[in-house]
Amino acid sequence: MKKDNWDFNFLENSNNDKNKERSKFIRDNFPQNSVGIEIGVNRGRNSERLYNELSPKKLYLVDNWDISYYEINMELMSELEIETMSNNINTVKLFVEDLWKDNDDVIIKVSDSISASTDFDDNYFDFIYIDAGHTYNRIYDDLTYWYPKLKTGGVLGGHDYNHMTVKKAISDFLTSNKIPMKVKHCITSVALDSDGCSDWVLINK
Numbered sequence: 001m002k003k004d005n006w007d008f009n010f011l012e013n014s015n016n017d018k019n020k021e022r023s024k025f026i027r028d029n030f031p032q033n034s035v036g037i038e039i040g041v042n043r044g045r046n047s048e049r050l051y052n053e054l055s056p057k058k059l060y061l062v063d064n065w066d067i068s069y070y071e072i073n074m075e076l077m078s079e080l081e082i083e084t085m086s087n088n089i090n091t092v093k094l095f096v097e098d099l100w101k102d103n104d105d106v107i108i109k110v111s112d113s114i115s116a117s118t119d120f121d122d123n124y125f126d127f128i129y130i131d132a133g134h135t136y137n138r139i140y141d142d143l144t145y146w147y148p149k150l151k152t153g154g155v156l157g158g159h160d161y162n163h164m165t166v167k168k169a170i171s172d173f174l175t176s177n178k179i180p181m182k183v184k185h186c187i188t189s190v191a192l193d194s195d196g197c198s199d200w201v202l203i204n205k
């Protein structure tokens with residue numbers, strides 16, 4: 001399918017990055033010219049942000065683009081709604097693959113987060129950005145499987161620190177594993193709009 005023919009609203013071009021606050025947080029807290037990964041890509045808006053702001057040597061992108069991982073109740077949806085949504089998700093995947101197809105520094109892995117983590121050695125990444133599942137268990141599992149993949153001194157962060165599930169999973173993970181780090185985030189107001197920021201990173205206490 002030619003990219004020019006994609007006229008879905010949800011595929012609006014992300015080069016026009018209106019979320020300046022989020023871009024600044026990324027720029028200020030994640031390492032430049034390094035090896036990083038984003039877990040949970042969707043249409044690739046934040047992938048482009050990571051790429052543009054950090055000029056990574058290698059950027060891995062992991063997403064399964066699978067409707068069964070969306071945190072929605074499919075029992076409330078008709079077959080047609082499910083089929084339409086699946087098709088849209090697949091179109092999003094094709095869009096992201098097309099976006100990066102000529103860039104050897106960006107590697108897309110169509111995979112479940114936990115399975116993808118086993119493809120990498122421990123101590124491999126300079127930064128890891130987590131934004132896949134947002135339930136407590138999914139965030140906790142992502143932290144458990146991805147944290148060992150981070151180099152000493154690397155940066156672990158992600159999105160949606162305004163979600164109570166995310167906040168609690170991070171806090172419990174740090175406590176249970178006796179990791180002496182705390183969270184720095186960019187939430188500035190309770191009422192977040194699309195220009196708001198809810199990114200987080202772990203920093204030394």
Ligand SMILES: C[S@@+](CC[C@H](N)C(=O)[O-])C[C@H]1O[C@@H](n2cnc3c(N)ncnc32)[C@H](O)[C@@H]1O
Binds near residue numbers: 047131133159
């Ligand atoms: C909130 S979106 C990511 C948005 C993106 N980081 C951004 O800011 O532009 C979450 C994505 O995570 C993916 N996802 C959810 N659970 C996943 C899992 N267990 N493994 C891989 N991808 C997953 C979904 O398919 C979805 O595209």
